[in-house]
Amino acid sequence: MNVLEVAGLNVSVRDTTLVSDVDLTVGPGERVGLIGESGSGKSLTALSILGLLPEDVVPSGSVRLSGVDHDLIGADERALSRIRGRDLAMVFQEPMTALNPTMRIGDQIAETMLIHHTHPTRSAARAAAADLLDRVQLPADLLRAYPHQLSGGQRQRVVLAIALSNDPALLICDEPTTALDVTVQALVLDLIVQGVVARSSALLFITHDLAVVATVCERVLVMYGGRVVESGPVHEVFTNPRHRYTQGLLAASNLEAAGSRLTTIPGTVPAAGHFPSGCVFRNRCAHATDLCATTPAWSGTSTTGYACHHPAGAPHA
Amino acid sequence: MPNEPAPNHPAVQVIDVVRDYPRPRTSLLGPTPVVHALRGVSLEVKQGERFGIVGESGCGKSTLLRLIAALDRPTAGQVVVEGTDITTLPERRLRFLRENLQLVFQDPMSSLDPRMRVRDIIAEPLVVQGHPASGERVRELLEAVGLSADAGDRYPHQFSGGQRQRISIARALAPRPRILIADEPVSALDVSVRAQVLNLISDLVDELNLTLIFVSHDLSVVKHVCDRVAVMNAGQIVETGPTADVYAAPQHPYTQRLVSAIPTLERALSGATTTDLLPSKGETA
CATH class of the missing domain: 3.40.50.300 (P-loop containing nucleotide triphosphate hydrolases)
Incomplete structure (x- = not known):
C-alpha cells in the first residue's frame, strides 16, 4: 500500500x-x-x-x-x-x-x-x-x-x-x-x-x-514542460539516463568535466503554454525528428521508465 | 585601442584592508556597535588571471567587491588597481576605473532598468563616459553575447533570466574594460542555462584578454571557471591557492568543512548520504 x-x-x-x-x-x-x-x-x-x-x-x-x-x-x-x-x-x-x-x-x-x-x-x-x-x-x-x-x-x-x-x-x-x-x-x-x-x-x-x-x-522523477519525462531509481537514472532531457541536464550540471567548455542544452525553457506539442522537449533536442510531433508513449513500468521516441543509452537492466 | 594596460602592475592589489560598518546606536551613552565586515584582507590578482572568491553569506565578499570597484571606501588599508591607489582618490579621478573595471551582478532583473530599452541599457556606460554610443557597437555587443540584433528594441522583462544575464554582460563589456568582476552571475539561473552563461563568460574572457574576478558561494562553479581562488570566512581570507589544489586538498578547517558540505553526483552515486556532508564525518571521507 x-x-x-x-x-x-x-x-x-x-x-x-x-x-x-x-x-x-x-x-x-x-x-x-x-x-x-x-x-x-x-x-x-x-x-x-x-x-x-x-x-x-x-x-x-x-x-x-x-x-x-x-x-x-x-x-x-x-x-x-x-x-x-x-x-x-x-x-x-x-x-x-x-x-x-x-x-x-x-x-x-x-x-x-x-x-x-x-x-x-x-x-x-x-x-x-x-x-x-x-x-x-x-x-x-x-x-x-x-x-x-x-x-x-x-x-x-x-x-x-x-x-x-x-x-x-x-x-x-x-x-x-x-x-x-x-x-x-x-x-x-x-x-x-x-x-x-x-x-x-x-x-x-x-x-x-x-x-x-x-x-x-532513493527514487527520482524528472519533470519538463509539465510532464514526467523519466523516472526510476536514482542510481539508474543518473548513470544511464534514457530521456534526452535527463541526459542534457546531467551533462550541463557536470562541472567536473574535462576541458573548459560545459555541455549545454540549446535554447531556454519556454514560458508556460509555449511548449511544443508532442514531445515537450523536441524544440531543444538534437535528436528530434518528425516522429516527435506525436506525444511519446511511456516505456517501462509505472515506477521506472521514460517517454522518448529516441532514447539514449542502453535499456534498463 | 586607447587604453593599454600598464605593464608589470598586478590588475588588482588589496593590501590589509579593513572595513567597519557602524550599526545604529543601541544605547544613549554606550559606544556605537560596529560590524567588522573585513578584518585585514590582502590579495593580489595578476593581469589576465581568473580569480575566484568563495564564501558564504555574510563573509564579506560583497564588501570586498564594493571596495575594489571603488563603490565604497575602506576604513584602513589600500586598494590598488593597475598600479593606481584608488583608496583616497576623489570620484572625478576614478574615471579610468569606471572604464577599465566593470561589474556583472547576481540578479539580472534588479540590475537592469525595466523602463529602458536593451540598446539604451547597453549603450549607457558609453554615454556616461562621454563616448559616442553607436548602434554598430551595440549590435556588435549583442552578437558577442549571443543575442539577436532586434533584441535591442525590447525591454528587460521580455527576456528570460539567462538572456537578461547576457544583457548585463554586454553592458559590462561596452566600455572595453580590462577587468570584469562577476558577483554570483549564475546563482539565479537554471542548470541548463547556467552552463551557457559560464561558457559565454569563459569565452569572452579568453577572447578579450580580460582579468576576471568571479565571486560565488559555490566552490564547484568557481573551480570550473577560475585558476586561483581565495576562500573567505568572517571577514578574512582563510586560504588562497590554485583552485584545483584548494578543492582537492583543502588546508584550512573552514575550507575543509565547505568542501565536504558540497553535495556532488559522484559522491552521492557511490553511496554518500546526507550525514557524509556534515563536518564530523566528512573530513575523513
Whole structure:
C-alpha cells in the first residue's frame, strides 16, 4: 500500500495546461525526488497534492493518501485542513514567509499540535515543542524568540520542526535549501532525512539540484514542460539516463568535466503554454525528428521508465 | 585601442584592508556597535588571471567587491588597481576605473532598468563616459553575447533570466574594460542555462584578454571557471591557492568543512548520504 498515489494529474489555468498526466507514487518510508528546472511544473504538482493551488488554477485527476478515505482532489477545505499538518506536511523554500512574524517560535510549533489535538493540553504541546526544537538542534531558549531574530538556516529548521510535529505520513519539501549556504544546507538536509527516517515517514523532495536529490533520495522523477519525462531509481537514472532531457541536464550540471567548455542544452525553457506539442522537449533536442510531433508513449513500468521516441543509452537492466 | 594596460602592475592589489560598518546606536551613552565586515584582507590578482572568491553569506565578499570597484571606501588599508591607489582618490579621478573595471551582478532583473530599452541599457556606460554610443557597437555587443540584433528594441522583462544575464554582460563589456568582476552571475539561473552563461563568460574572457574576478558561494562553479581562488570566512581570507589544489586538498578547517558540505553526483552515486556532508564525518571521507 503506497502512502501517496497520484494518477493522471492535470493542472490548468483557463485554457493553458500547466501540468499534464502526472503519475506519481511514494511508498511507506520511501524518499522520492522530483527534479526539473523552473517552469517544469514540479511546485504545481506539490501544491495540487496539498490542495493549495491559487483560485483560478484547476487540478483534475486523482490524489490518494493512505489513511484518508477520499480523494484529495475536489475535497472541500474542511476535509483538507484536517489532513494538512497531520498526515501531510510541507516545508517551503522561503522560511521567512512560512512563519508567522508576530508569534513566538514555541507557540507556532505548539499550534500545529493543538489544532490537530495530537497533544491534549497546552502544556503538553509546549513540552513537545521544546523536544522538537531539540531534535532540529536548536537551543531551547529560542522557544521565546520571534522569527526575525533567527537566521535563514535556523528558520528553516523551525519550519521543519513544525512539519514533523504530528509525525506526518508524507513530508513534502519544495526546494528547502535553495536559499541556504552550503554548510547550512548540509545540516538541514541531514535533519530532514533523519527526521523522516525516525518517523518512517515518506518524503517527496522537490529540487532543481541533481546532486542534492542524488544524496537525499532513493527514487527520482524528472519533470519538463509539465510532464514526467523519466523516472526510476536514482542510481539508474543518473548513470544511464534514457530521456534526452535527463541526459542534457546531467551533462550541463557536470562541472567536473574535462576541458573548459560545459555541455549545454540549446535554447531556454519556454514560458508556460509555449511548449511544443508532442514531445515537450523536441524544440531543444538534437535528436528530434518528425516522429516527435506525436506525444511519446511511456516505456517501462509505472515506477521506472521514460517517454522518448529516441532514447539514449542502453535499456534498463 | 586607447587604453593599454600598464605593464608589470598586478590588475588588482588589496593590501590589509579593513572595513567597519557602524550599526545604529543601541544605547544613549554606550559606544556605537560596529560590524567588522573585513578584518585585514590582502590579495593580489595578476593581469589576465581568473580569480575566484568563495564564501558564504555574510563573509564579506560583497564588501570586498564594493571596495575594489571603488563603490565604497575602506576604513584602513589600500586598494590598488593597475598600479593606481584608488583608496583616497576623489570620484572625478576614478574615471579610468569606471572604464577599465566593470561589474556583472547576481540578479539580472534588479540590475537592469525595466523602463529602458536593451540598446539604451547597453549603450549607457558609453554615454556616461562621454563616448559616442553607436548602434554598430551595440549590435556588435549583442552578437558577442549571443543575442539577436532586434533584441535591442525590447525591454528587460521580455527576456528570460539567462538572456537578461547576457544583457548585463554586454553592458559590462561596452566600455572595453580590462577587468570584469562577476558577483554570483549564475546563482539565479537554471542548470541548463547556467552552463551557457559560464561558457559565454569563459569565452569572452579568453577572447578579450580580460582579468576576471568571479565571486560565488559555490566552490564547484568557481573551480570550473577560475585558476586561483581565495576562500573567505568572517571577514578574512582563510586560504588562497590554485583552485584545483584548494578543492582537492583543502588546508584550512573552514575550507575543509565547505568542501565536504558540497553535495556532488559522484559522491552521492557511490553511496554518500546526507550525514557524509556534515563536518564530523566528512573530513575523513
